Amino acid sequence: MSAFTTPILNYSLLLPILIVLGGALIGVMLEAFASRKIRPIAQLSITFGTLILALVQVWRIRHQSSLTAAMGSVAIDGASILAQGSVLLIAILGVALIADQEHFTALAASLPGSSEERESIQSGEQLTEIYPLTLFAVAGMLLFPASNDLITLFVALEMLSLPLYLMAGLSRRRRLLSQESALKYFLLGAFSSAFFLFGAAYLYGYSGSVSFAGIREAVIGGSGNDVFLLMGIAFLSIGLLFKVGAVPFHAWTPDVYQGAPTPVTAFMAAATKVAAFGAMLRIFYTALANAYWDWRPVMTTIAIITMLFGSFVAIAQRDVKRMLAYSSIAHAGFLLIGVIALNKAGLDASIFYLLAYGVTTIGAFGVVTLVRDSTGEVTDLKRWAGLGKRSPFAATLFAAFLLAFAGIPMTSGFIGKFSIFSAAYESGNHAIVIVGVLSSAIAAYFYIRVIVVMFFNDPVEDGTTVVIPSILTRFAVTTAFAVTIFLGVFPAPVLNFITSTALLLR
Amino acid sequence: MNAANYLYVSALLFTIGAIGVVVRRNAIVVFMCVELMLNAANLSFVTFARINGNLEGQVVAFFTMVVAACEVVVGLAIIVTIYRSRRSASVDDASLLKR
Numbered sequence: 370m371s372a373f374t375t376p377i378l379n380y381s382l383l384l385p386i387l388i389v390l391g392g393a394l395i396g397v398m399l400e401a402f403a404s405r406k407i408r409p410i411a412q413l414s415i416t417f418g419t420l421i422l423a424l425v426q427v428w429r430i431r432h433q434s435s436l437t438a439a440m441g442s443v444a445i446d447g448a449s450i451l452a453q454g455s456v457l458l459i460a461i462l463g464v465a466l467i468a469d470q471e472h473f474t475a476l477a478a479s480l481p482g483s484s485e486e487r488e489s490i491q492s493g494e495q496l497t498e499i500y501p502l503t504l505f506a507v508a509g510m511l512l513f514p515a516s517n518d519l520i521t522l523f524v525a526l527e528m529l530s531l532p533l534y535l536m537a538g539l540s541r542r543r544r545l546l547s548q549e550s551a552l553k554y555f556l557l558g559a560f561s562s563a564f565f566l567f568g569a570a571y572l573y574g575y576s577g578s579v580s581f582a583g584i585r586e587a588v589i590g591g592s593g594n595d596v597f598l599l600m601g602i603a604f605l606s607i608g609l610l611f612k613v614g615a616v617p618f619h620a621w622t623p624d625v626y627q628g629a630p631t632p633v634t635a636f637m638a639a640a641t642k643v644a645a646f647g648a649m650l651r652i653f654y655t656a657l658a659n660a661y662w663d664w665r666p667v668m669t670t671i672a673i674i675t676m677l678f679g680s681f682v683a684i685a686q687r688d689v690k691r692m693l694a695y696s697s698i699a700h701a702g703f704l705l706i707g708v709i710a711l712n713k714a715g716l717d718a719s720i721f722y723l724l725a726y727g728v729t730t731i732g733a734f735g736v737v738t739l740v741r742d743s744t745g746e747v748t749d750l751k752r753w754a755g756l757g758k759r760s761p762f763a764a765t766l767f768a769a770f771l772l773a774f775a776g777i778p779m780t781s782g783f784i785g786k787f788s789i790f791s792a793a794y795e796s797g798n799h800a801i802v803i804v805g806v807l808s809s810a811i812a813a814y815f816y817i818r819v820i821v822v823m824f825f826n827d828p829v830e831d832g833t834t835v836v837i838p839s840i841l842t843r844f845a846v847t848t849a850f851a852v853t854i855f856l857g858v859f860p861a862p863v864l865n866f867i868t869s870t871a872l873l874l875r
Numbered sequence: 876m877n878a879a880n881y882l883y884v885s886a887l888l889f890t891i892g893a894i895g896v897v898v899r900r901n902a903i904v905v906f907m908c909v910e911l912m913l914n915a916a917n918l919s920f921v922t923f924a925r926i927n928g929n930l931e932g933q934v935v936a937f938f939t940m941v942v943a944a945c946e947v948v949v950g951l952a953i954i955v956t957i958y959r960s961r962r963s964a965s966v967d968d969a970s971l972l973k974r
Contacts, residue, residue, distance in 0.1 A: 538956065545961065548957050556902065563913050569916070574923035
């Protein structure tokens with residue numbers, strides 16, 4: 370029997386994750402012990418405080434990067450610091466949207482349409498459980514891109530998914546739709562994580578190690594059973610591609626984006642993409658980099674199908690949230706280009722793209738939360754006609770976000786797309802660049818069509834109004850707008866910071 | 876006994892689970908099929924731990940059990956809520972989003 374050695378955890382490197390988990394636990398305690406009156410403000414301030422503290426800690430450890438914590442299970446290198454910073458930034462903006470309790474049911478356990486539900490709304494109760502749930506999801510998202518072995522990766526995947534399944538079902542209006550989206554998200558998510566785990570088992574069987582470094586060595590050595598390796602890559606990729614919503618595994622995306630409360634959709638769409646692509650970059654750039662001949666052709670095909678499918682189907686959408694969902698599928702395809710590029714430029718470009726896309730997504734969904742009628746949000750595109758005349762402010766911001774999605778110069782989307790395409794070009798993959806540019810052009814068509822509807826069509830008089838945003842919503846939307854424009858006009862400081870920081874520990 | 880046989884059993888269980896998820900209509904049964912798939916993955920992990928001669932795979936199996944338990948908590952909460960509001964746990968009835 371070998372003696373048990375105390376594991377060295379390097380708490381300072383794990384601190385951002387631990388702070389967020391601590392905040393979430395305090396939130397749970399508040400739910401149990403604090404009175405109903407002080408809960409909303411207490412939860413909100415704890416959530417913001419935790420996220421800002423964690424962001425400060427990420428900033429403080431940025432130079433200590435290239436270390437592993439928890440005995441090699443967690444890699445705190447440049448890439449994970451950048452991913453964690455982006456997740457936290459997006460989470461802060463997302464929580465500012467979630468704080469508008471108008472979108473959430475007051476009592477999740479009550480039956481839709483029951484007297485219990487009416488009473489809970491009339492008495493002004495608020496659904497404060499959403500804050501600890503958000504923090505738990507954020508903790509998973511911080512851990513996911515930093516995971517350096519298969520166990521941590523699986524636990525982090527579930528940690529970020531499980532709270533999101535619940536959050537999808539908490540809408541105040543159209544609750545059946547919301548609960549249905551939660552059920553779909555949950556069943557398909559659990560299905561895909563089973564695939565993920567099965568793939569992990571085969572990668573372990575191939576290499577005899579659960580750590581990415583061990584898998585990498587086994588791939589370079591090439592002595593293992595190749596069938597295990599191929600099965601492992603295939604099944605693991607299914608789990609990851611599901612999370613990012615790439616095409617054969619995208620079926621949940623439109624339904625969940627539409628059914629979930631819009632602030633949750635914003636947070637989920639933006640932050641999950643950052644976390645999942647962060648993890649994907651790590652796996653494919655480190656553990657499986659030398660097996661690229663096995664996965665690159667398939668991934669290229671998936672990226673091409675994803676870009677084209679997302680762009681084409683988005684054209685046919687009549688619902689703003691569904692349109693944004695299909696646009697997020699197309700963006701998953703663009704981001705896959707960065708994974709396939711498999712060079713330093715691809716890594717930098719992907720991280721920049723993730724930050725830019727995430728912030729823009731928060732802003733776009735933030736505007737969607739503001740367009741309402743007496744029964745709640747209006748997401749039918751027809752009823753958005755003439756929004757530019759009725760509320761120039763909201764319509765202008767939404768137009769800016771759409772132009773950023775389309776990748777028009779002077780917005781962050783252009784810099785992101787440009788750098789990701791040039792990284793792919795550098796890696797010699799010219800075909801995918803052509804498809805990428807073509808599908809950007811197709812995508813630009815439907816983004817600009819929405820702008821035309823908003824500004825050049827006559828307003829319809831059916832009670833659709835733009836509500837006056839709360840301070841926090843205004844903060845989220847204007848910050849997202851400022852970042853989107855700033856990253857488009859002066860990308861150099863951020864790009865340089867990413868280029869000098871981003872590296873993956875092998 | 877040849878360890879590869881356990882891999883065949885695990886692959887078979889995984890396939891049964893995956894087919895079950897696709898063809899069954901009751902959300903609870905679909906969910907049980909997912910659990911079957913997770914346990915099939917567990918069996919693979921333990922078998923590979925035996926083949927590779929280290930303990931890491933067995934450790935993963937423990938983690939998977941805990942995660943699966945958490946998944947049950949969240950999953951049953953969602954399924955029960957759906958059942959209470961529409962008196963059915965069929966995944967075919969939940970089709971408002973398709974229209």
